Amino acid sequence: MQRKIIYISHWRFPSEKTMTPLIMKTCEGFIREGFSVELWIPKRPSGFAGVDPFIKHGIQKRFPIYALSSIGSINKFGKLGFILMAFTFNLSVSARLLRERKNNTSLILYGHDIRDFIVPSFLKLPLFIEIHDFYESSFNFINRLVLKKTSGLIVTNTFKQKAIESRYGFPLDRMICQPNAVSFEMFDIPVSRQQAREKLSFPSGIKIVLYTGHLFSWKGVYTLAESASYLSSDTYIYFVGGTKEDRKALEGFVTAKKLPRIVFLEHQEHVNIPFFQKAADILVLPNTAKEVASKYETSPVKLFEYMASGVPIVASDVPSIREIVSDKEVFFFIPDDPQNLAKVIRNAMNDERAVENRSRASKVLARTHSWPSRAQAITALIKKCT
Template sequence: MIKLAYIDPYAVPDIRVASLQILQNVDAFARHDMQVFVVTPPSHTTVESLLGRSVSEGVVFSPLNDPRGKWYFPFNTQKIFFLMVRRWLKRNPVDAIYTRNLKMARFLLSQKLGIPVIFESHEIFAQSFKESHDLSQAKNQRKYQILLENEHFVYQNAAAIVVLTSFLEEDIRRHYNVDTPCIVSPDGVDSVAANEALKTVSQLPSIPVSIFYLGSLHPWKGIPTAISAMRHVTGAKLTIAGGNAEQITTLSALAQQEGVAAKIDFLGYVNPRQRFHEIARHDICILPLTKTSIASRYTSPLKLFEYMAMGKAIVIADLPSIREVVDESSVFFVESENSEELGSVLQRVVDDRDEAQKRANAALELAKTFTWDHRAQQISRIIHHLLRQN
């Protein structure tokens, strides 16, 4: 049985989206001939509170003491944790290391541990930074150059790279000129939790029709477009779940400005354990992503697969990253950042329930191929291959 160390400088389990993805990944890895050691700072959250169940027996949580924030260590540096990871690896032999944290990967690869390091990439950080910062400022230019150097080092020296879309692989190879083995493996869905929710929650149509967004409220998610789109929709209300108080305040002000405040409810934070039940309560689910690199080329939205697994009508931005997963037979596409078209398509879905149900059924069937277990099988094959070569 392969011994895999999944290492991250942030606690797992935790309510962060990245932590939830890691938790579901390691759970699936452990079901596919691996013993997985989760090496992170201590967690103050239980697995059961997030998943509604325990993880596989092959998952071993190995928390390392984290001095950050303590009175005797008033610094936020991750270097101490990195050194503790190195010591843990010397005391606990493993066959391979897996991480999705760039700084962690850079450190591990620089240590020449003689252990294959697999890096899971979710974006080109330098590209995302360039799109969201003013590079005429010297401080930002320095950060950008550091990101370029770190990414090149990791992509050049990793034993393998796992990416969410083929476009991300294409951009990594073009930007950094590397020939490192790469596997394209989209995110997945917790089919166990989804199936349980389908059994227990009534899915009778709402009056008015209920439109739903669940996820973070980062700018690249396109929520302002969805809010403006409600000007063109009648007979429906939009519920937005997620985000912090500051983000909700800003978006509430936009809803007032657009004259649609009465059509929009902000639900705030939803515990991951309840996410499928929340999805089940609504009729139409949306992902109004923007044209940024992370949305158009790199993302593999967890929420898309969760919407699909709950058999929902889905309205989503028409972007290359999304087209890799679905087509018009299973979702309704709209032009990204076009609020008028989004409103028009939402109205069509509200009015044509037969077509909405037809595509929802197709999405539900397609979701069966996008599970964490399917993803674990893909990645485990790569790890087995790497270890046979060494």
């Protein structure tokens, strides 16, 4: 009998969040590895009514997506709404699993959030969880409860691997470190900078420093905005993406500080992001060092996409990024230092040889972080632990 992986996630599908295509790429990878796959999600508004998630997120292999009953709304009731939604989703998942288990004894549970398995973990099915966010304090009890019943863990960097082993005693032989990945061909497009700018109606007579993605403060976007004061008058900073609320907050900061030559563009379809990246002179990953999530925990999908584009990268010198790239692939700057960031950007723009060498090296490295190879490594762990 073909083994079935049931991916369980409380996220919205489709959505503007990076995690959504990541989850779907993981499911697609499992199908290529020979598994039957289903994605179970809660019934909740996605904000993209009528939009096909497979088309929106560039997924070639289709699989069933089932929306299960849940109560609660994060948007309306905040944290309390999330707790209610997560709890009722746990119950719906468990009830469906009990029925599913009668007809299929080869089920494997998979997900990326421990909170989705508080109740399902008691069903004694093989359970594998990706650790992207390392929950602390109030979640320790839940972590211990679920991890005791978990067959294997996939962590996205060695910091989390060591922390989980030391704090929870989870065996290292049932845990692998697998960073996030990239669809290399999607971002390695045969388009010149000028062609990309013409397609997007960007001006050709300026230098563009570009950031794509969410505008959370821990991502260092405020540092990038402040660096505008130290850049030349022909250099513009483009922010592409973010929610309306986060964009409004950053725009207010820019206005209050009277920061020059900053352009904000709303969230773009993921399939169009490669053109925005190709239009840039420099791509920036400005993570702060002031928060643990940024300094140690993250494995930025954005970084892998930047690398595949072949556009030079300026990145914050924090351990989470250093674990993936070195001075051979990117230009590092001192975290949370807008003046140093501007200096590194200027130096990169004026050093053609260094740019060429790093861009070539980053593309080579990006090829090693593919979704198929990631799925193969996770499949090996699943086979080992079941």
